[in-house]
Amino acid sequence: MATxxxxxxxxxxxxxLIPNGQMQPASLLTFLFVLxxxxxxxxxxxxxxxxxxxxxxxxxxxxxxxxxDDKPYFKDGKVQFSALKRGIEFISxxxxxxxxxxxxxxxxxxxxxxxxxxxxxxxxxxxxxxxxLIPRFYEPTQGKILIDGVDLQNFxxxxxxxxxxxxxxxxxxxxxxxxxxIAYALEDIDEAAIYEAARLANALEFILEMPEGxxxxxxxxxxxxxxxxxQRIAIARALLRNPDIxxxxxxxxxxxxxxxxxxxxxxxxxxxxxxxxxxxxxLSTIVRADKVVVLEQGRIxxxxxxxxxxxxxxxxxxxxxxxxxxxxxx
Ligand code: ADP
Numbered sequence: 001m002a003t004x005x006x007x008x009x010x011x012x013x014x015x016x017l018i019p020n021g022q023m024q025p026a027s028l029l030t031f032l033f034v035l036x037x038x039x040x041x042x043x044x045x046x047x048x049x050x051x052x053x054x055x056x057x058x059x060x061x062x063x064x065x066x067x068x069d070d071k072p073y074f075k076d077g078k079v080q081f082s083a084l085k086r087g088i089e090f091i092s093x094x095x096x097x098x099x100x101x102x103x104x105x106x107x108x109x110x111x112x113x114x115x116x117x118x119x120x121x122x123x124x125x126x127x128x129x130x131x132x133l134i135p136r137f138y139e140p141t142q143g144k145i146l147i148d149g150v151d152l153q154n155f156x157x158x159x160x161x162x163x164x165x166x167x168x169x170x171x172x173x174x175x176x177x178x179x180x181x182i183a184y185a186l187e188d189i190d191e192a193a194i195y196e197a198a199r200l201a202n203a204l205e206f207i208l209e210m211p212e213g214x215x216x217x218x219x220x221x222x223x224x225x226x227x228x229x230x231q232r233i234a235i236a237r238a239l240l241r242n243p244d245i246x247x248x249x250x251x252x253x254x255x256x257x258x259x260x261x262x263x264x265x266x267x268x269x270x271x272x273x274x275x276x277x278x279x280x281x282x283l284s285t286i287v288r289a290d291k292v293v294v295l296e297q298g299r300i301x302x303x304x305x306x307x308x309x310x311x312x313x314x315x316x317x318x319x320x321x322x323x324x325x326x327x328x329x330x
Contacts, residue, residue, distance in 0.1 A: 074139060077154040081163055084244040084275055086148045087112040093143035103129050104298045116276040118286045120319060121295035127279045131247045135164040165238035168249035169227045175219035178207050182236045193240060200269050201236035202262040228259030235266045248278040250285060283323050292316060
């Protein structure tokens, strides 16, 4: 294409310009010289245009992400959250990801400081959604959530989230070193504290077996971690942050028995003295809980102590029977 244009320009220049005496040979040479310099630049511009076109799809996605008119924005509060003293109260809370389609209905619940509250129920019952309201990932559509009597909306979101840790198998692993993955979002953490957190989380052994120990890059572009290993990284992160409130989403996919035991052991260390909201898939967690809350289709259908609920022979009792029949898997 560029060659054809060049040939046309040369023919036009030689046949028209010189015989009319409108352009001297010196000017023509300058003209050609400039032309030669311009051609590569034109090619670069063409290339950039092609590249820009190929980015259109991704640019559209970024624009969609940055759109503000279709996302809920929370007003930050003014109160600094320092520590949980009495507990968390849900008062007639309704919530829907789409306000017209409620996922949680009329949730009234007290979570006492220092206790373990287990959320039980089938898949899609609303357990994770209920837990996600505590770090204020979402706002109730109706009702209130109080922390030590203060509406959750009055707290500075960052100060609150600093005191809440979530441990789950779905934990996000960043494409960086194990060290950074454990200490992420924390500043000035010394090496000894990271090492100790990994030790208490029963993660030290597998970390030290990796090619570069704590410097090994993990994540999509590094070494992939197993579900059990991810969960232990999450436990190490939580230990390092020393949270007041711990949201524990138990493993749903099968772990080998060694991983399972190591995780149980480290969770016991992590949960001591903290307020724990456990999304429970196994009876073992429920048995140890101070309070069990049974959810069905976004509603609380039973709540109370484990033994107390079993004696009522209601929903928990039927889950209990079912899990026993399945050999305590779940
Ligand atoms: P559970 O933890 O008990 O399995 P969830 O809280 O994850 O239940 O889900 C409750 C309901 O909310 C389900 O119907 C689920 O499909 C829906 N849901 C969960 N997360 C989202 C989301 N991010 N956007 C829209 N709907 C969601």
